Amino acid sequence: DARVTQTPRHKVTEMGQEVTMRCQPILGHNTVFWYRQTMMQGLELLAYFRNRAPLDDSGMPKDRFSAEMPDATLATLKIQPSEPRDSAVYFCASGPGQGFEKLFFGSGTQLSVL
Amino acid sequence: DAKTTQPTSMDCAEGRAANLPCNHSTISGNEYVYWYRQIHSQGPQYIIHGLKNNETNEMASLIITEDRKSSTLILPHATLRDTAVYYCIVRPAGGTSYGKLTFGQGTILTVHP
Numbered sequence: 001d002a003r004v005t006q007t008p009r010h011k012v013t014e015m016g017q018e019v020t021m022r023c024q025p026i027l028g029h030n031t032v033f034w035y036r037q038t039m040m041q042g043l044e045l046l047a048y049f050r051n052r053a054p055l056d057d058s059g060m061p062k063d064r065f066s067a068e069m070p071d072a073t074l075a076t077l078k079i080q081p082s083e084p085r086d087s088a089v090y091f092c093a094s095g096p097g098q099g100f101e102k103l104f105f106g107s108g109t110q111l112s113v114l
Numbered sequence: 115d116a117k118t119t120q121p122t123s124m125d126c127a128e129g130r131a132a133n134l135p136c137n138h139s140t141i142s143g144n145e146y147v148y149w150y151r152q153i154h155s156q157g158p159q160y161i162i163h164g165l166k167n168n169e170t171n172e173m174a175s176l177i178i179t180e181d182r183k184s185s186t187l188i189l190p191h192a193t194l195r196d197t198a199v200y201y202c203i204v205r206p207a208g209g210t211s212y213g214k215l216t217f218g219q220g221t222i223l224t225v226h227p
Contacts, residue, residue: 004157033214043158043201043217056214091157102148103215105157 002026006092006106014114018080021109023092024073029104031097032075034060034067037108038088046090049075050097082113118202123222126196132189134221136202139183144206147178148215149187151198158201158217161187192225199223 005024013019025032033048047057052069060067064086066078079086089110093103119137126132138147148163162169162176164185169176175188189196201220 035217042219045214045216048214093157102160102163103158105159108157 002104004092004094004104004106006090006109008109009107010110010112012112012114013082015083016081017113018078019082019086019111019113021077021090021092021111023075023077023094023106025075025092025094026104027073029094029096030072031095032069033093033095033103034075034077035091035093035105036088037091043091046077079111082111084113087111087113118204118218120200120202120218120221122219123224126189126192126223126225128194128225128227129191132192132196132223132225134187134189134200134202134223135184136187137184138202138204141182141204142206145204146206147176147182147185148203148205149174149176150201150203150215150217151196152201152220153195153198161200192223194225194227197223197225 007022031050034046035043036046037043046060047067048055049069064079069075089108091105091108093105095101095103146163146165149161150158151161152158162171162174164176164178178185199220199222201217203215
């Protein structure tokens with residue numbers, strides 16, 4: 001089955017370090033979403049792309065977070081510098097981009113910032 | 115997007131039907147009802163969606179009231195693997211949302227042996 005692939009699955013880092021999370025969307029999907037999940041806030045939308053162009057990144061702290069799609073097969077989410085409050089599970093999802101369809105989520109990257 | 119209200123938690127016996135309610139009294143005419151679930155340590159998984167007619171697929175049935183202000187997700191024969199958080203989401207079709215989903219707190223469904 002086609003699936004969204006996220007790497008790494010787990011990441012432990014120290015405060016101040018740069019963190020890069022990667023996502024390979026399902027082949028042919030042209031929308032990509034980044035979500036963050038914490039116990040306190042639940043699932044929050046950080047940013048999303050259509051045809052590699054960012055549509056909305058208002059959910060993302062601009063000073064330290066950046067999201068890009070270098071090509072159609074790769075989406076990245078970077079945090080620099082990382083802080084303990086960034087500890088969360090980060091999910092990537094992709095969809096065909098027609099507005100009615102279901103989204104497919106990856107297994108997430110569990111980030112711990114010490 | 116319309117706000118949804120779901121019970122915080124529900125229990126169900128294995129083999130029985132699980133009926134998960136969702137209130138969306140402010141839903142607009144062009145907004146669909148979507149259901150996703152999240153099993154522990156996994157990403158959310160699509161279950162079903164509908165506009166105003168009842169829908170059924172291999173996973174579940176979706177019953178939407180005639181006034182569209184509430185809906186019920188039915189898992190006809192719940193198994194232990196159905197234990198998860200179930201999210202009811204309302205969002206407009208098309209436009210610039212391109213599938214964007216806004217998650218609430220969901221309902222924690224626990225299926226007991």
